[in-house]
Amino acid sequence: MLPSARNRAQSRSSRSWSFSGMDYGDSRRKPHFVGKVLLAGFLTALCIFMLRQSSSFDGTNVFSRHEDGVTHVLVTGGAGFIGSHAALRLLKDNYRVTIVDNLSRGNLGAVMVLQEQFPEPGRLQFILADLGDAKAVDKIFSQNAFDAVMHFAAVAYVGESTLDPLKYYHNITSNTLVVVKAMAAHNVKTLIYSSTCATYGEPEKMPITEETPQVPINPYGKAKKMAEDIILDFSKTSDMAVMILRYFNVIGSDPEGRLGEAPRPELREHGRISGACFDAALRIIPGLKVRGSDYQTADGTCIRDYIDVTDLVDAHVKALGKAKPGKVGIYNVGTGKGRSVKEFVEACKKATSMDINVDYLERRPGDYAEVYSDPSKINNELNWTARYTDLEESLRVAWAWQKAHLNGYGSPTVVDS
């Protein structure tokens, strides 16, 4: 059972961290220098290849002009988990897509999968750039004719944000200002913004509606709220069409197994519950430590709202379709149904067919008992409903990808289970 995973686990350091109700030990090996050089060369070659692919036969770049019947969407952070799934869906729905990503956290492998799926000229373009570089961003906007922007690019770990808050204000708040300024300067009139339920902080009343006061309690949530405020204030002075989507906990992966979630090894300490469960199933970590089993909930563990990434990107596409000039739409994207940590772990055990060690520890200060959304507004106004609500099934799909990609988007390694 899982021999390569076990071997890898033995070569790991045994540091352990605590996050979102769980403790975690890691980590995957960092690539060495030669690997990095090879990767850089490969990256450059790939970018050139993709840019060539994007030229039409008369030598002009189709991405640089608007075309009737074609909507060209800039997907920032499109090499990341959610952004790559969104790009896949947009391409499937015949949008023209430009991904801008600095690959600080995303995976070129995800972009390559998209490129393989949609190799035709004029469909997908990848631009390696940092949104913090205002000049580069302005150049990208001046050389491309975008109709809309889906802004996913961000650093996105609550724990990391408390350790390095300035990084979060810079990467999320300041970079969103750069994007909005470029949109304004280049007359791009539709923005779909990827926000988070972390902007609500610790509301007393559940479920969370869009009217729930936003009182974020960590730099991640605060940076996202400030980015929202920038967008909202600008929208009052322009006819920009704005949709702000506030997500809950995102799980799952592409049901056809083309894409998955592959965070940087060094980030796994700040990571998310599904990643921790899979790592425990793979014996990369010895097990899970659940913080708190005496909450006022049915089984005593915390309750959260988990949304499958396929449903989430569907919400983005519907938001894009319904975005109207001069109008702002703000929506919670959750299932409206809370699941306990215990339920989640049980679903993970079933999905992976692995026994997972779980230790129940004292509560962690600051964790709140129950968080879930009220999705009625998005149900009613965007005609969106979560369809992938079977936790076990979402985890099974994600596990299949994880098992087949033990090195993330690196070379595939399949294990028996």
Ligand SMILES: NC(=O)c1ccc[n+]([C@@H]2O[C@H](COP(=O)([O-])OP(=O)(O)OC[C@H]3O[C@@H](n4cnc5c(N)ncnc54)[C@H](O)[C@@H]3O)[C@@H](O)[C@H]2O)c1
């Ligand atoms: N995953 C979740 O559970 C969750 C929940 C709520 C909200 N969100 C939001 O969804 C968005 C995407 O999250 P994700 O889970 O896919 O994260 P991710 O880390 O997988 O993807 C983020 C992508 O943005 C890129 N990026 C970061 N900084 C950049 C910069 N300065 N310039 C260019 N590219 C940059 C990264 O390289 C990466 O590819 C984020 O805005 C996050 O706040 C995620």
